[in-house]
Amino acid sequence: MPLLWIVVSVLVLGAAGYIMGRQRALAQAGGDSRILHSLPGYYGANVLIFTLVPAFLVLMVWLFVQPLVIERQVTATLSDTAIEEAGSRGLVMSDVRRVAEGLDVAIGQGALNRDEARDYSTQGHDLRALLGSVGVALGRDVTPEVLSAAQRYRALSHTGNLAMNVVVLVLAALGLAYAYARTRPEFRARNSVEYGILTILILASTIAILTTVGIVLSMLFETFSFFQLYPAQDFFFGTRWAPTFESDASELGLLPLLWGTVYVSFIALLVAVPIGLFAAIYMAEYASSRLRSIAKPLIEVLAGIPTIVYGLFALITVGPLLRDYFAEPLGLGTSSSSVMTAGIVMGVMLIPFVSSLSDDIINAVPQSLRDGSFGLGATHSETVKQVILPAALPGIVGAILLATSRAIGETMIVVLGAGAAARLALNPFEAMTTVTVKIVGQLTGDTDFSSPEALVAFALGLTLFVITLGLNILALYIVRKYREQYE
CATH class of the missing domain: 1.10.3720.10 (MetI-like)
Known part of the structure; x- marks a missing residue:
């Protein structure tokens, strides 16, 4: 299921939860909103928050963590020879992702079916011709090892996406059911909603701060790696900029x-x-x-x-x-x-x-x-x-x-x-x-x-x-x- 469909499905569940929560509160109050602790809209908003927030939090974390986990598992299957031929681990993984994308495109255009994509084992130049016909450009021939890693990458991605869809939808449904069951006239819905909004605001601020910290730390780590390879004094006080990838005379x-x-x-x-x-x-x-x-x-x-x-x-x-x-x-x-x-x-x-x-x-x-x-x-x-x-x-x-x-x-x-x-x-x-x-x-x-x-x-x-x-x-x-x- 595409990501957009998941987001729309959760939003639909949230909207349904809002209506259900509001109607349940009014029904239990016999239609008299004066009996309720809070306004009817707060009861609906409480169900909406419990439906959307946990599901979207898990979705965001999953989308961030899944590529890292899959790439780590796929990289472990690559030999040192394949990495050396490509030039670096990042470059060979770039080829793996593009081949996996090409297999998906080939399936979508009918050039392959799912079983053929899973068991596809032809020569590198033939695969490159197939992928080229569906618009996936590769800078080098596809080796059997890269093809195997791409098949594994594609299988893990599809499994992870399926699990993500199930977990997000189930979590949204559970949040809706939990908040709906708590909807009673004496329930302090306004306090719950205000606390939830405060939590969301704090979380948003935390994400902004953590994003900044992550950017700075990523630059610090890579800069530290650079200064292990090149003298800091020459970098900060050097008067000539002449990088050459072909030798060590940069x-x-x-x-x-x-x-x-x-x-x-x-x-x-x-x-x-x-x-x-x-x-x-x-x-x-x-x-x-x-x-x-x-x-x-x-x-x-x-x-x-x-x-x-x-x-x-x-x-x-x-x-x-x-x-x-x-x-x-x-x-x-x-x-x-x-x-x-x-x-x-x-x-x-x-x-x-x-x-x-x-x-x-x-x-x-x-x-x-x-x-x-x-x-x-x-x-x-x-x-x-x-x-x-x-x-x-x-x-x-x-x-x-x-x-x-x-x-x-x-x-x-x-x-x-x-x-x-x-x-x-x-x-x-x-x-x-x-x-x-x-x-x-x-x-x-x-x-x-x-x-x-x-x-x-x-x-x-x-x-x-x-x-x-x-x-x-x-x-x-x-x-x-x-x-x-x-x-």
């Missing part, structure tokens, strides 16, 4: 990537901060309500444009324009991919981040401060400069630091606008790259994930995480330290 210095990240982000902020801040001041203090209602949504549209569109704009329009009218006439470069190209386009993307947040912060300054300034004889511009901006400064700084974090994490605009050259240079019309671009590059393609050239992506990611975390902490500190409390 140079994985962080400084060129970090410099490119800082340089592009700096130019982006030079564009975004003045324009965004001035636009916020104008809309908050000078623009009419009619103009503000039109201008603010138009500026915020910039935040909804996909970054790939910004990247194409940088590649096709801004890059050639800067090259033809600035870089070549000044003798600073001949390439349309440059730090200036990516920085300007990224700055345009960041304008709504600075503008909208600053506008909201300026509007939050109490009107009494404005009135007091006007009463002392200050002009409108003097009030903005000497009263409103100092009062809103902590929030504005926080908005700028948030835009900085967004700029540091941008990838697509840099890929298409700034190129992929890792270098230490001051010329803004030269191609450079950033940390995020190299993270994507090192994890893309048929790579050995146990090599330093692949594991370095996690070290780069952890470095980027620490930088953005530091900026967010700094923004929070500034806001809390310098924020004025108004009555």
